[in-house]
Amino acid sequence: MNQPDHTAPPSWLRTPLVLLLLSQISGFIIAFAGAISTTALTGQTIHPLVTLLVQGVVSAFIGHRLGLARWWVPVQIILPPATLIATAWQVPPWIFLAVFVALLLVYWNTARNRVPLYLTNRTTWSALSELLPEEKGGRFVDIGCGIGGALLYMARKRPDMTFVGIESAPLPFALAWLRRLLTSTRNLELKYGDFWKEDLSTYDVAYAFLSPEPMPRLFEKAKADMKAETQLISNSFVVPDHPANEIVSVDDSRETKLHIWKN
Incomplete structure (x- = not known):
């Protein structure tokens, strides 16, 4: 039996918010140390906005090296100078709180388990509907369903099937629930x-549009849970060392590929 690796850092240390904080603190120290050294050597005072821009760039580099996704790069660069500008404009503190809460409610999964909010586009909805089992009475689950667009589309197209969406980000779930309520879609849970x-x-079909991080674990879960003649479909993201049984190319602007594993 394998012994647990007590030298590995706790999982919470690898969450995006912790990595963001660590990279910003490191960037702050490096940028302001550089500004102080430059002033001491040249006698020229560095404008705070320049220092904060340097902090953002350094933080973005460090964050990327620590494992943050690429889309965090512009966030890291903009964050320090945006804070200075907002302070200069005397933006009320409650606005910062409101924006933070809204972002937290939307990107809850990103902070917890490296799964950002990806929404399946309409062209892919149609492609997914063509992959549904022909037999009546099948069950389809959207793992991380967002605001429920794909599910609503397929539930209307296949009233004989049952569609289930699972979402842990509060605001997208609330929007999906409201859309289901307003459309009275009976075969959607x-x-x-x-x-x-x-x-x-x-379930006969499990669909996910998550991120590279959880795919190996999801693949193993689907393999263990799902019965014969069922499918796991991943939008865009592969499972290392486990090539898909089938890949469907979607004719959309982002050249989406649906990776299909069959039990």
């Missing part, structure tokens, strides 16, 4: 919570 706790054995 929405669940709020952790999809890792969901038993996938009751």
Whole structure:
């Protein structure tokens, strides 16, 4: 039996928000140390905005090296100078709080488990509907369903099937729930919570548009849970060392590929 690796850092140290904080602190120290040294050597005072821009660039580099996704790069660069500008404009503190809460409610999964909010586009909705089983009475689950667009589309197209969406980010789930309520879609069920706790054995098709991070674990879960003649479909993201049984290319602007593993 393998012994646990007590030298590995705790999992919370690898979450994006912690890595963001560490990289910004490191960038701050490096940028301001550089500004102070430059002033001492040349006698020229560095403008605070320049120092904060340097902090943003350094933080973005460090964050990327620590493992943050590429889309964090512009966020890291903009964050320090934006804080200075907002302070100069005397932006009320409650606006910062409101923006932070809104972003937290939307990108809840990014902070917790490196799964950002990706929304399946309309062209892919149609491609997915063509992959549904022909037999009536099938069950489809969207793992991380966002605001529920794909599910609503397929539920209307296939009233004989049951569609289930699981979402753990509060605001997208609320929007999906509201859309289901307004459209009175009877064959659509929405669940709020952790999809890792969901038993996938009751589904014929499991679909996910997550990120590279959880795909190996999701593949193993689907392999263990799901029955024969069922499918796991991943939008864009592959499973290392486990090539898909089939790849469907979608004719959209981002050249989406649906990776399909069959049990």
